[in-house]
Amino acid sequence: MAKKLLLGNDAVARGLWEAGCSVVSSYPGTPSTEVTESAAKYPEIYAEWAPNEKVAMETAFGAALAGRRSFCGMKHVGLNVAADPLFTISYTGVNAGMVIVVADDAGMHSSQNEQDSRHYAESAKVPMLEPSDSAEALAFAKLAYELSEQFDTPVLLKMCTRVAHSQSVVELSDRVLPEQVPYEKKPQKYIMAPANAKRRHPVVEERTQKLIQWAETSEINRWEKGADRKLGIVTSSTSYQYVKEVFGDTASVLKLGMAWPLPEQKIRDFAASVDRLVVVEELDPFFENYIKSLGLKVEGKNLFPMIDEFSQNLVREKLGMTAPAGKALAEAIPGRPPVMCAGCPHRGLFFVLSKLKLTVLGDIGCYTLGAVPPLGAVDTTICMGASISGLHGFSKANAGAADHKTVAVIGDSTFMHSGMTGLVNVAYNDSRATVIILDNSITGMTGHQQNPTTGFNLKGDPASKVDLEALCKAVGIRRVRVVDPYDLKQCEEVIKEETAADEASVIISRRPCALLKYVKHNPPFHVDAQKCKSCRACMKIGCPALFFQDGKAAVDTTLCVGCGVCKQLCHFGALKSSEEA
């Protein structure tokens, strides 16, 4: 079959398709998102965005129970949300195969923490495969279904940023659709009430023992013999690639394709065959601690960091070799952090929050960039939904005191994910919270995915659309206001009124993301240099399309989308739309 250059995530999707996966339900999260977007392009696969990872995993479980191979994908922190079903689906097992992608983000390219998902495989007692490039991503996705059905377990497929977002060469095969496995009622297997769960737990422990036997002989735990016995390296995933880049065929390598459970005898034999045993693994000492528990002498985190991603130079440096060096410029290069785009509807709203000096409990999305100077308007970012529940606690701790200075901000997709339950708590347990929903009609940060508020589904077809105002009212919020974040005056008035109110309120800041294709942009603004007094008031919004040149404000016409927010800050009428001379 044809050879093709595929992104790791696209290769997983291809593997799902070739393995006859029929149902996909996921929540987007970098670096996992493209698996599901890519799977949705195969007409034979039903694919959807679920409101959150727990819903996605339970949906995938239901599909597997009904006898079709199923899938759900998420980023590492998404598995925290879906951990509840995972730990018990481990007990029930599946009917048809069920595969879960969890994508870690060592180096935190686009994440709020650097957790190591391998711990979940061990604690939930489910097998985890760990590909190291696109070819393995495709092959392991298919293998995961075989294991899932052979051992009656969900299977985790662990990606990481460098495997998920790197392209490499794969060979394609055709799709093979297995027969649907008939659903049979099996209360003792599927009703995890205590009496049944007590009978299932031993099954899980026996399954792990059988999986260890499989791992001992499987080719995916590959022993690559080196030129001599001086050095033996145990590694997996992208770390394997860095090790091979440095050592080629000179060192012995035990390449673990299955991160859990681990092949005890194979590891003992490998250790015995080399003089020095080193584990090269990103993040936590997961393999290292296991190997130490076997009583073997091993090095790992005494050499390599638990922080950030690795590279070939790091491997060279830590294992006593010379790393190539380049020559940097002597002078400091100004950083270029990500910024809110020109025309971003969040900008105006955050400017007002900053101006009013409010305490802002933030959430997960593009609007985390509201924390960056010059806006600097965000106080906390924890996890999906934490803004609203955190604000509830914040206002309860201030009970009796006239606070009126704290708000929560949360995006439309994040609100659907796990903000709604927090809002129910606000209404039910009666705090005076002011919640601002930033409704930009899309899931922005992960690259424009549809969600239940947008009116479209993953395939782009029209879908049921959540009425946010009605939802907020239905849970018991009586004060629900809608503002246009391009209108600074309106935003300020409404935020002042609602934070002053003696009951809970929701402000919906509504305007679609400026990058959406259907959003019509105005022609760029320009500066009347005669009128510009160089006061820099316009620079307070941190718009990348505005800059200073020869002491006057200027507009980058390639970036400006004519949103007009800057114009509202100029007291001298120097910023003008294309219609004004």
Added chain:
Amino acid sequence: METKNIMIVGVGGQGSLLASKLLGRLLLTKGYDIKVSEVHGMSQRGGSVVTYVRYGDKVYSPVIDKGEADFIVSFELLEAARWLEFLKPGGKIVTNIQQINPMPVITGAAQYPQDLVQKMKDAGADVEAFDALSVAEQAGSPKAVNIALMGRLSKFFDFTEEEWLQAIRDSVPPKHIALNEKAFQLGRK
């Protein structure tokens, strides 16, 4: 053959993913093993972005480390300077001379460094700097700056012009082929 390393650097949103797609297509037709590592997610929002393209008989690591790049193709001048340390001694920089102010410069917290082309040359780099934005505009659209840069890069490779043009035709939507072919040819001059 030994693995060759090309870095494509720029500002999120400038179109570096199309440049790496084009290179990937071309190199695949030449029968090389290839790895291309990209940036998705938060950094794309106007931040500094880097794409690594590696090819050879067998490529392991998906990333390029300090002192390893044979070429750095930069969409923006400051970004070329930022990644200079990744250039191999004797490596080449192909850069657009366009300057895009990062937020610390916009807010006045930092200055955009002056004379970067000369400073990079003084540091020993072989620098090919040109106005890729004007070339792209001449071809019909400022968005073709990525292909204009690929045109200039192509001068330093043994692949034929037709092989590059075919990779362009395979990588862009049909309605944009003529524009991109023109941007490539103007960049290659």
